[in-house]
Amino acid sequence: MKLTQHTVRLVLAEPLRISRSTMTARDAVRFTVEHEGLSGHGEAVTSVFYGLDRATLQRLAARTGERLARFAGPETALHALRAGDLTAADTPAAVTAATEAALLDLVGKRTGTAVHGLLGSSVAPRAATARTISLTSPGEAAAQARRLAGAGFSVIKIKAGDRDEEADLERVRAIRAAAPAARLLLDPNGAWPEGQARTLLPRFADLGIEAVEQPLPPGDPEALARLAARSPVPVIADEDAVTYEDARRLAGRVHGINVKLAKCGGVHAALRIAALIKDSGTDLMLGCLTASTLGIAPAVHIADHARWTDLDGHLLLAHDPWTGIGGDDGFVAADGSPGLGVRPRAEAGTRSAAS
Numbered sequence: 001m002k003l004t005q006h007t008v009r010l011v012l013a014e015p016l017r018i019s020r021s022t023m024t025a026r027d028a029v030r031f032t033v034e035h036e037g038l039s040g041h042g043e044a045v046t047s048v049f050y051g052l053d054r055a056t057l058q059r060l061a062a063r064t065g066e067r068l069a070r071f072a073g074p075e076t077a078l079h080a081l082r083a084g085d086l087t088a089a090d091t092p093a094a095v096t097a098a099t100e101a102a103l104l105d106l107v108g109k110r111t112g113t114a115v116h117g118l119l120g121s122s123v124a125p126r127a128a129t130a131r132t133i134s135l136t137s138p139g140e141a142a143a144q145a146r147r148l149a150g151a152g153f154s155v156i157k158i159k160a161g162d163r164d165e166e167a168d169l170e171r172v173r174a175i176r177a178a179a180p181a182a183r184l185l186l187d188p189n190g191a192w193p194e195g196q197a198r199t200l201l202p203r204f205a206d207l208g209i210e211a212v213e214q215p216l217p218p219g220d221p222e223a224l225a226r227l228a229a230r231s232p233v234p235v236i237a238d239e240d241a242v243t244y245e246d247a248r249r250l251a252g253r254v255h256g257i258n259v260k261l262a263k264c265g266g267v268h269a270a271l272r273i274a275a276l277i278k279d280s281g282t283d284l285m286l287g288c289l290t291a292s293t294l295g296i297a298p299a300v301h302i303a304d305h306a307r308w309t310d311l312d313g314h315l316l317l318a319h320d321p322w323t324g325i326g327g328d329d330g331f332v333a334a335d336g337s338p339g340l341g342v343r344p345r346a347e348a349g350t351r352s353a354a355s
Contacts, residue, residue: 001035001074003065003102005058010045010292013318017135019161019191021048028292029057031064033102035074040106040339042098043295049239050263052094060095063088068099074110078103082268093242093265100266101298101340108339115341116301116334119267126333127303130155130185130310135162138174149179153330156182157213157310161191165200172207185308187213190239194223198230205232211308213258213285214238221246225253236285236308247273252280256308258287260299267298274305283307293322297340300325300332321345 011025031042044057064087071077071086080086081103087096104115111118116125131153133144145156158175160168168188175184186209192200197215204212211234216224218239228235234255241247241257243264250257257277259270274284285308286299293314303309314320315327324342325332335341 001033001068001071001077003061003068003099004032004034005061005065006030006032007054007058008292008321010290011318012290012316015134016132016290016316018159018187019135019189023290026290027054027057028295029054029061029098030294031061031098031102033068033074033077033099033106035106036110038106038109040074040102040104040109041294041342042101042103042105042298043291044094044098044262045289045291045295047094047262047289050092050094052092057095060091061098064091064095064099074103074106078107093269094262097261097264097266097269097298098295100268101261101294104267104298105339112338114301114334114336115267115298115339116304119271119301121301121304123304124334124336125301125303126331127300127306127309127311128154128330129312129327129332130157130308131312131315131330132157132159132187132310133171133175134159136171138167138170141171142174142178145175145178145182148330149182151329154182155185155308155310155330157185157187157312159189160186161188165196168200169203169207172204172209176207183210184208185211185213185310186233187238188215190214190217192216194227197227201227201231201233209233211236211256214240216240221250225250228254238287244269244272244276247276251277251282254282256283256285258285258310260287260289262289262291262295267302270299270302271305274302285309286311288313290316292317292320293325293342294340296332297322297325297334297342301334301340303332303334
């Protein structure tokens with residue numbers, strides 16, 4: 001088997017402003033595993049928060065390719081990856097997830113089976129995805145919410161953590177008025193001290209917020225659990241729930257855990273967390289980084305395990321070089337196509353540059 005890589009620049013349709021940063025673009029490294037005339041693909045994206053830049057991802061892809069070449073086929077390589085015997089011990093979760101996605105895609109194509117079928121599900125998942133509105137003016141937020149509701153979105157995620165907490169509240173009020181039937185999630189990205197969160201959450205509860213992601217700065221999961229125990233709004237751990245052990249410590253103590261394949265290590269790792277928290281009182285949220293359809297697709301194949309689905313990263317792009325999971329109507333879905341069920345857009349090759 002051979003692994004090759006290709007890097008593209010993913011430009012956002014508009015800047016995504018959150019409490020700690022503003023993003024306009026990121027790089028995506030495509031992992032392609034070739035074997036006996038077929039190819040499987042996965043994607044890892046750069047992330048300042050997780051310390052992954054373009055050069056690092058490219059170096060790690062090359063290292064993974066060297067290790068992958070030792071295996072006779074994708075099935076044995078996939079087994080080894082899940083046993084921890086393929087990638088090096090210090091490999092970031094995002095690289096493991098991209099490698100696993102490429103292998104799943106290839107195995108699915110070799111067997112004529114969709115990835116969700118390989119994972120044991122006979123029904124192609126379809127889920128209503130949240131759509132993110134970043135830190136912006138109440139007027140612009142209302143206009144976006146109105147357009148999203150008109151397009152079919154029933155779940156809207158609102159970024160919070162403005163220096164002026166009243167601006168956050170006004171943004172939510174404006175969105176609620178513009179999309180009265182929408183389910184609203186709130187995400188301050190760890191912007192609030194514990195005392196501020198205790199004061200603000202009842203006010204957001206009065207506005208009909210369904211749940212709040214990571215209201216406190218990451219690094220003190222005990223504080224997050226304390227807040228969740230008294231919060232009038234369900235609290236979902238995100239940055240404080242990266243690994244299986246993180247999830248184990250918080251299971252039953254927060255209302256939800258946001259699992260992102262790029263932070264936990266892929267679909268197998270995500271399903272382990274889902275099994276761990278099942279019946280614990282903690283529900284699963286499936287989230288994502290801003291990525292192309294290729295990067296989002298693996299999570300779509302396990303979307304039927306989640307209470308909340310936030311898989312809109314590809315919808316934030318000015319140009320998505322891949323297609324196959326939908327989303328523009330408020331729903332992401334896998335079909336019965338072998339593998340991940342995604343394909344390059346016809347014009348993708350003219351809009352990307354090889355690494």
